[in-house]
Amino acid sequence: MKCRNTTVSDMEKEYIEQKDKVKQIMSRIPNRICLTSDVWTTVTSEGYICLTAHFVDENWKLTSKILNFCRMKPSHTGVELESVVFDCLKQ
Structure with a gap:
């Protein structure tokens, strides 16, 4: 069984990899993105907001990607x- 620190480190690495992957995908979208x-x-x-991008990819497949999940003050x-949307998109 992995220790807590290893698990946290693995999760952070996976988060960074997935975030980079979404950035690469989004940079290749030639047209419009719906948020x-x-x-x-x-x-x-406690307030929260989840931002999702929707777009048609290069294979004409409708795709959705969660961009961010942030706290939001009521x-x-x-x-x-x-x-909040602007701040979440900057991250």
Whole structure:
């Protein structure tokens, strides 16, 4: 069984690899990308947002990739949403 530190390290490496892979895929998209967001608040009043990109790939297959999952302070106003989406995309 792996120790906690090894597991955390392996997960971080996998995250970086997958993030780089998504960046490469997104850089090859010749046309439009549609962004969707899902915003919710937990029963303990913690807010979250998940950003997803949707696009048609080079094989004409509709593809969706989660770009980021971020904390979001309530209230979920349009101004707050704009700020959080922009910050999530910069990561």
